[in-house]
Amino acid sequence: MNEPNDSDGTNEPAGPVKRERAKTRNLSRKAQLEMIGIIVIVIIVVTVLMIYLIYKLNNPVNDVRTVYINGEIATNLLITLTKTNIAECHDIALSELITDCAKEYHSITCFGKSSCEMVNASLHELVSMTLVDWNVRFRLFVEGADIEILNDFCDAKANKIRGFTVLPLNPGQSEITLDICN
Amino acid sequence: MIGDMRTRADRKAQLQMGETVFVVFIIIIIIVLGLVFYSKVREVQLKEMQRAQRISNFISLAHTLSSWPELECSVKETRDFDCIDLIKLGILGDFINQSKETDSYAFNYYQDFLRRSDIVVREIYPSPQSWTIYRNPGNRKTRDAVSLPVNIYDPISKKYAFGVLELAVYE
Numbered sequence: 001m002n003e004p005n006d007s008d009g010t011n012e013p014a015g016p017v018k019r020e021r022a023k024t025r026n027l028s029r030k031a032q033l034e035m036i037g038i039i040v041i042v043i044i045v046v047t048v049l050m051i052y053l054i055y056k057l058n059n060p061v062n063d064v065r066t067v068y069i070n071g072e073i074a075t076n077l078l079i080t081l082t083k084t085n086i087a088e089c090h091d092i093a094l095s096e097l098i099t100d101c102a103k104e105y106h107s108i109t110c111f112g113k114s115s116c117e118m119v120n121a122s123l124h125e126l127v128s129m130t131l132v133d134w135n136v137r138f139r140l141f142v143e144g145a146d147i148e149i150l151n152d153f154c155d156a157k158a159n160k161i162r163g164f165t166v167l168p169l170n171p172g173q174s175e176i177t178l179d180i181c182n
Numbered sequence: 183m184i185g186d187m188r189t190r191a192d193r194k195a196q197l198q199m200g201e202t203v204f205v206v207f208i209i210i211i212i213i214v215l216g217l218v219f220y221s222k223v224r225e226v227q228l229k230e231m232q233r234a235q236r237i238s239n240f241i242s243l244a245h246t247l248s249s250w251p252e253l254e255c256s257v258k259e260t261r262d263f264d265c266i267d268l269i270k271l272g273i274l275g276d277f278i279n280q281s282k283e284t285d286s287y288a289f290n291y292y293q294d295f296l297r298r299s300d301i302v303v304r305e306i307y308p309s310p311q312s313w314t315i316y317r318n319p320g321n322r323k324t325r326d327a328v329s330l331p332v333n334i335y336d337p338i339s340k341k342y343a344f345g346v347l348e349l350a351v352y353e
Contacts, residue, residue: 064237064241065240065241068241073330073331079263079333080333080342080344084342126306126344130306130346
């Protein structure tokens with residue numbers, strides 16, 4: 001049965017056995033190709049999953065708690081700050097001092113200090129004991145008095161929460177804004 | 183020759199059987215991995231839901247406390263926002279602490295409302311001092327905390343001090 005193949009001069013078996021071997025070789029080559037295909041698909045699936053997980057981890061969902069807390073702080077702080085009576089200035093409310101500072105002619109003096117100096121000092125003191133202590137990134141701006149307090153403030157594109165309050169002047173108004181970075 | 187072909191057919195059948203077993207084995211592994219992955223995803227989802235529920239309770243409590251009738255400032259029945267009455271503050275803190283010591287109904291009432299939490303009011307300006315209104319941390323580890331700015335109003339001197347309401351909720 002296993003006769004030498006005379007045509008190509010080798011000792012390869014001829015006939016159905018040779019065909020069978022060639023068929024087996026083709027099958028194994030096909031199997032190898034299929035295996036490579038499966039590996040490629042697995043690699044693609046794993047890569048897509050990894051990209052999805054990395055994206056999910058780097059972009060956490062907007063935290064409701066942080067948004068709520070920053071919103072409450074932004075609005076509450078401005079309301080409470082403006083109502084606070086300043087002990088170093090005859091217990092006058094900070095809102096009155098801001099109003100006086102924003103006017104063209106200042107009428108309040110606090111033991112040798114002008115209302116603007118007092119507002120600046122009081123705001124810095126109160127804010128440093130709260131927002132700065134809590135590591136909150138913010139920008140506090142008092143329009144009219146031209147007072148700006150910054151603490152590691154975020155860039156323009158960053159997500160921020162704004163609180164503002166308006167103090168009436170006569171004429172006009174002074175607006176106090178507090179931007180907190182989320 | 184026939185015997186040789188039969189042996190080859192047997193070997194082919196064996197190979198095909200092996201292949202089938204291998205495929206079934208791989209499919210079982212894939213199904214198990216899928217189940218493990220699904221259960222992990224579900225676990226994360228449930229934890230997220232639990233966290234959302236906790237945050238919702240926390241926000242609701244913080245919101246209620248900022249206008250709590252036991253503490254709020256009111257002049258001629260007009261409410262003042264983000265303001266705590268200094269006299270009410272002292273009385274409420276003492277009342278809750280005494281109720282806790284005597285294990286009376288009042289403490290149960292506040293426990294039902296405030297659950298496992300700490301509530302402290304801290305005056306920051308002009309004279310730093312603090313009042314512990316409620317303390318019931320239990321033995322829970324998870325803690326959500328917030329400090330909300332408030333005014334502390336003295337109805338006798340009619341002055342507003344600057345302070346914070348510190349709320350910590352344990353779950």
